[in-house]
Amino acid sequence: MTVTQNSSTEVEKKEDLVTITIDGVEVSVPKGTLVIRAAELIGIDIPRFCDHPLLDPVGACRQCMVEIPDMGNGRGFPKPQASCTITVMPGMKVETQQTSARAEKAQKGVMELLLINHPLDCPICDKGGECPLQNQSLSHGAGESRYDGVKRIYPKPINLSAQVLLDRERCVLCARCTRFSEQIAGDPFIKLVERGALQQVGIYERQPLESYWSGNVIQICPVGALTSADYRFRARPFDLVSVPSVAEHDSSGSAIRVDYRRGTVMRRLAGDDPEVNEEWISDKDRFAFRYGRGEDRLTTPLVRDGDVLRPASWPEAIDAAVEGLRKAGNSVGVLTGGRLPVEDAYGYSKFARAVLGTNDIDFRARPYGSNGNGAEEADFLAAAVAGTGRGVTFSDLENASAVLMAGFEPEDEGGIVFLRLRKAFRKTGLKSFQLAAYLSDGAAKMGATLVPTVPGDEANVLAELPAGIELDEKSVIIVGERLALVPGALTAALELSGRTGARLAWIPRRAGERGAVEAGCLPNLLPYGRPLADPSARVDVAAVWGTGSLPSEPGRDAEEILIAASGGQLEALVVGGVQPSDFRDPSIVRVGLENAGFVVSLEARASEVTERADVVLPVALLEERSGSFINWEGRERPFPVVIKKPNAMSDLRVLAALADGLGTDLGVRTTEQARAELAELGAWEGERAAAPQAAAGNPESVDGSNAVLSTWRLHLDDARVLEGEATLIRTARRAVARLSARTAAGAAITDQVVVSTDRGAVTFEAEIVDDMVDGVIWLPTRAISDRGPGGLAVSEHLAVSSGELVRIEGVVRIEGAQA
Ligand code: SF4
Ligand code: FES
Numbered sequence: 001m002t003v004t005q006n007s008s009t010e011v012e013k014k015e016d017l018v019t020i021t022i023d024g025v026e027v028s029v030p031k032g033t034l035v036i037r038a039a040e041l042i043g044i045d046i047p048r049f050c051d052h053p054l055l056d057p058v059g060a061c062r063q064c065m066v067e068i069p070d071m072g073n074g075r076g077f078p079k080p081q082a083s084c085t086i087t088v089m090p091g092m093k094v095e096t097q098q099t100s101a102r103a104e105k106a107q108k109g110v111m112e113l114l115l116i117n118h119p120l121d122c123p124i125c126d127k128g129g130e131c132p133l134q135n136q137s138l139s140h141g142a143g144e145s146r147y148d149g150v151k152r153i154y155p156k157p158i159n160l161s162a163q164v165l166l167d168r169e170r171c172v173l174c175a176r177c178t179r180f181s182e183q184i185a186g187d188p189f190i191k192l193v194e195r196g197a198l199q200q201v202g203i204y205e206r207q208p209l210e211s212y213w214s215g216n217v218i219q220i221c222p223v224g225a226l227t228s229a230d231y232r233f234r235a236r237p238f239d240l241v242s243v244p245s246v247a248e249h250d251s252s253g254s255a256i257r258v259d260y261r262r263g264t265v266m267r268r269l270a271g272d273d274p275e276v277n278e279e280w281i282s283d284k285d286r287f288a289f290r291y292g293r294g295e296d297r298l299t300t301p302l303v304r305d306g307d308v309l310r311p312a313s314w315p316e317a318i319d320a321a322v323e324g325l326r327k328a329g330n331s332v333g334v335l336t337g338g339r340l341p342v343e344d345a346y347g348y349s350k351f352a353r354a355v356l357g358t359n360d361i362d363f364r365a366r367p368y369g370s371n372g373n374g375a376e377e378a379d380f381l382a383a384a385v386a387g388t389g390r391g392v393t394f395s396d397l398e399n400a401s402a403v404l405m406a407g408f409e410p411e412d413e414g415g416i417v418f419l420r421l422r423k424a425f426r427k428t429g430l431k432s433f434q435l436a437a438y439l440s441d442g443a444a445k446m447g448a449t450l451v452p453t454v455p456g457d458e459a460n461v462l463a464e465l466p467a468g469i470e471l472d473e474k475s476v477i478i479v480g481e482r483l484a485l486v487p488g489a490l491t492a493a494l495e496l497s498g499r500t501g502a503r504l505a506w507i508p509r510r511a512g513e514r515g516a517v518e519a520g521c522l523p524n525l526l527p528y529g530r531p532l533a534d535p536s537a538r539v540d541v542a543a544v545w546g547t548g549s550l551p552s553e554p555g556r557d558a559e560e561i562l563i564a565a566s567g568g569q570l571e572a573l574v575v576g577g578v579q580p581s582d583f584r585d586p587s588i589v590r591v592g593l594e595n596a597g598f599v600v601s602l603e604a605r606a607s608e609v610t611e612r613a614d615v616v617l618p619v620a621l622l623e624e625r626s627g628s629f630i631n632w633e634g635r636e637r638p639f640p641v642v643i644k645k646p647n648a649m650s651d652l653r654v655l656a657a658l659a660d661g662l663g664t665d666l667g668v669r670t671t672e673q674a675r676a677e678l679a680e681l682g683a684w685e686g687e688r689a690a691a692p693q694a695a696a697g698n699p700e701s702v703d704g705s706n707a708v709l710s711t712w713r714l715h716l717d718d719a720r721v722l723e724g725e726a727t728l729i730r731t732a733r734r735a736v737a738r739l740s741a742r743t744a745a746g747a748a749i750t751d752q753v754v755v756s757t758d759r760g761a762v763t764f765e766a767e768i769v770d771d772m773v774d775g776v777i778w779l780p781t782r783a784i785s786d787r788g789p790g791g792l793a794v795s796e797h798l799a800v801s802s803g804e805l806v807r808i809e810g811v812v813r814i815e816g817a818q819a
Helices: 007-015 035-041 101-116 132-140 176-185 215-220 283-287 314-328 342-356 375-385 394-398 410-414 416-428 441-445 458-463 481-485 489-500 513-519 535-545 558-566 586-595 608-612 651-661 671-681 741-746 794-798
Strands: 017-022 025-030 065-070 093-095 164-166 190-193 200-203 226-228 241-246 255-261 264-270 302-305 308-311 332-335 402-406 431-436 449-452 476-480 503-507 572-575 598-603 615-618 627-630 636-639 706-712 736-739 752-757 760-768 776-780 805-810
Touching: 017 035, 025 035, 035 065, 035 093, 065 101, 101 132, 164 215, 176 190, 176 215, 176 416, 215 226, 215 264, 215 283, 241 636, 264 283, 302 314, 314 572, 314 598, 314 615, 314 651, 332 342, 332 558, 342 513, 342 535, 342 572, 342 627, 342 651, 342 671, 375 481, 375 489, 375 503, 375 513, 394 416, 410 416, 410 441, 410 476, 416 441, 431 441, 431 458, 458 489, 476 481, 476 489, 481 489, 489 503, 513 627, 535 671, 558 572, 558 586, 572 586, 586 608, 598 608, 598 651, 627 671, 706 794, 736 752, 741 760, 752 776, 752 794, 760 794
Parallel strands: 017 093, 332 572, 402 431, 402 476, 431 449, 476 503, 572 598, 598 615, 706 776, 736 760
Antiparallel strands: 017 025, 065 093, 164 226, 190 200, 241 255, 255 264, 302 308, 302 615, 627 636, 706 805, 736 776, 752 760, 752 805
């Protein structure tokens, strides 16, 4: 049989192409392509500064001059033109510096002008060695300057933010930085101010700089005018060894480049991955990499001796852990946290089932269900996320007909997701909707429409969307991890997807959560979506693992594990990267750890868990091990070892050693072995777990003295990974409580509000938000505080999370009292 191509599509495609001639070479490119981009396609490098493929053309630097003797209509431009602002026309003829003496002369002239005021400080400039101006002045500039006047001098550097410094005399006014802040991040950040020779980059005087993306301007500045406060003068590009890697601070799986020198990471840059993060990363991904360098780094195993933990050798510590775990038998709970690479998460999943013989395993170290009931989320993850492979992608978001967000703040909780949605809004006018108590900053910057929703009422709103929200097969429903807190909301989101055909994307906050779901770090789930309750799924996994059978009894979730440990129903705990303050009520974790008969902690840094552990087994930092994250799309994001340390122990290697001691071979001890075994397991082809069928709850009702809490974690907050990042922390957003004018008036709140529960109280500055739903108060979950770690943490002071009631009252100022 002969298969014929659809000829009409072929014709359409050809009609979209425009053929032009550049330096005598014919090239066909899509309509609308810029001349500079068409030249790139045939390997002709036109010098440029302001041009950037992800920013709108501006023609600011005039470096990319070419001659255009024929526009395609027989007439040409009388003078050289900027090739970065002119689009191709059929039959156009272009002559670059390679074939036109006029184009070459124009480029050399512009370069000479740009260099008139540019200082000759390349030997001490951070950009020296990787500077487009330095490189292009050598490749395309004149050998000597004719200028013998005095160069323009400014006081330097000035702070654009705590993190970004500006040396104004180095600036070539390309407007890359200002366009980035305006077009990509949407932050009122920097602008070109003044005119003529005095033109310079300046900051807004009355707008505080609060951008999570400011570091990108340092990277795209084509000269050394913008530098990083933390990296300035610390290293030269030619001293550094670069390794491509993946960022660990959100679930986007952004490509990064890690530069290290003599065993220490010096900086991180955005990698170039058009399908994921394009060329951008958040400031957290760029600047927060020093965690684990402090005194709290664990370098040797510790074994409890009475009240103290004493250093021990690895064999001694492994023996001690094995002895405790052997005594506990299968009465052990396993908490893995949501930050692990998938290979390590898989190690925990297999260790729990095949070695310990328990299904008491959960990765969730966050609020995940009211009153400790996490079953709806676990069922949702089993039915709609685990083993579904690559689902909605970043490009699907960009091309969606509409996006509905529930339990999700795009910028604080989504990282690169926010940039992609904002891009779609700017380029195609993407319609988006946010179910929330007020339109969040990130949602506002992507032009979203607020669907006013009291936290706790999401299930009802999803069941009956207000008029004007049209969803179809090209739409996406983004479900954030906070939706798990609302009874029936995940059920309603699935039903809405089924009803409208809209696709569903679960976007957790942490990098390791999707991988943990795929690895089966849940009480109801085996790897790649195999339902624990299905005997054939258990047989399938047992066959690959080479074990006789797997435990079939449904396991406990994280809070249930801790409560069982407190009550003596569980004898031991194995704990990965978990912190008590990450839970809705940290005291459950603390009491669980305190009362558990035996605790084994696998950690890189001393923590509240290691303090209470019986055996502490130090594991490697991410930069010292290889692995993969699975990002929210379901895309594998492998990363190599950056800093090679002899005997660096991944969680997987430690678990394999424990398994050996317990007399069962884990079968995997390296990243490669875990990857191979996961590939062998492959996708589950049997019946998927049933979707949850939880009833919708109703929001709490309020009187004037209380309010329903809305809260989420800000992108930069009181996180352990930010400890010691003094400069980065100074760019965090101000900690305020947000509420409506009516709610504030009802509780006599003016400038400060005391928020309390039976557990305690915390005071915030109050901010009135116009579109806030009455009867709701929004608090940052873990705001940075000068009172130290946890000083403003909702979990520590109030032990509640979104959707629960809190008392509110204004701070009464006594006349004459000091503030
Ligand atoms: S500071 Fe850098 S990126 Fe900004 S306008 Fe000047 S040269 Fe361009
Ligand atoms: S690169 Fe074309 S004008 Fe700047």
